[in-house]
Amino acid sequence: MAPLRFAANVAWLFAAEEPGLAGRLEAAGRAGFRAAELGWDWLGQEAAALRGVGLETVLINTPPGDLDQGDKGLGAVPGRQPEFREGLALAVNYAKALACPRIHLMAGRIPPRAERAAVATTMEDTFIENLRYAADLLAQVGDMVGLLEPINSRITDPRYFLTTPHQAAAILEKVGRPNLRLQLDIFHCQIMDGNLTQNLETYFPLIGHIQIAQVPGRHEPDSPGEVNFPYLFQLLETLGYDGYVGCEYKPQGEPAPCTNHCVTGLVKTTYHTRCNIHVPGASALGSRINR
Structure with a gap:
C-alpha cells in the first residue's frame, strides 16, 4: 500500500501570515507539501507562482x-x-x-x-x-x-x-x-x-478527490474532535486510494503555526505509530508523506 499524499488548500492554510497566493505557495513548499488546491479567488492570477515553487496543482474551483x-x-x-x-x-x-x-x-x-x-x-x-x-x-x-x-x-x-x-x-x-x-x-x-x-x-x-478537517471545529486532523483520522487514513490506503488528500481546514492558533503543524500533525496521526517515524519538524517530512 502506498502512503497517502497531502495537498495544501491555500485558501485556508497559511492565510493568517500570507495574504497573497505566491507567499502561501512558498509557505506550503517550506512545510513539505508538494501539491496545492486553489479556490476561485486565484483564477487567472499568479499562475507562474505555482511553477515557481514547484508545486503541483491538483484542484481548482x-x-x-x-x-x-x-x-x-x-x-x-x-x-x-x-x-x-x-x-x-x-x-x-x-x-x-x-x-x-x-x-x-x-x-x-x-x-x-x-x-x-x-x-x-x-x-x-x-x-x-x-x-x-x-x-x-x-x-x-x-x-x-x-x-x-x-x-x-x-x-x-x-x-x-x-x-x-x-x-x-x-x-x-x-x-x-x-x-x-x-x-x-x-x-x-x-x-x-x-x-x-x-x-x-x-x-x-x-x-x-478527498478533503479533510476535524469535526466540529474544522481544524487539524489531530485536533480534538469526532473523527478518528488514523483509522480513516489506513482505510483509504486499504481501499487503494491513490489521489491527493486535500487539507482544507483552519489551523488553530494565531498567527497560524501550520507551516509546521499541518504536515507534522498529519504524519503523527497517520504514520507515527505504524511506521515508527520520528517527527522532529516539518522540513524532514515532506519527502515522506508526499512521495
Missing part, C-alpha cells in the same frame, strides 16, 4: 458567481446557465495552463426563503444539464475531471443545494459521464451523515 448577491456556485441555479458556462470556460483554461486535472463544479444555493423541497427538481434538472455540458467540454481538453462536492447544510451553508454523497451519487448516475466524479470532504460527510466507513466503501468507485 469554478467561479462562484456574484458573491455580493449571495452566490456560491451556479451549476444548479436555474436561469444562470450562460454564466455557469462562461465561468467553466475560464476555469478550464486556467486548469490547462496549470496542468490541473480536477475542477470542482460548484452547485450553488437554493433561493432565499425558498423551500428546499419546492425547488429540488428544478435545480437538479439544471445541474444535470450543466454537468453534461461540462463533461462534454472536459472531454475535449483531455484527461480532466469534473467534481461534485456535497457541502453540509447544518453548519457551513444551510442553503447549499448539494448536501450529501447520496444526493451526489444519484445525480452522477443520472448524468452518466465517466469524467465526472465525487469530491468527498470528510468534514461535510461526518456532519451530514456520519457512517464514514460505509460512505467511503460504498462511494469509493465514484470518488475523484
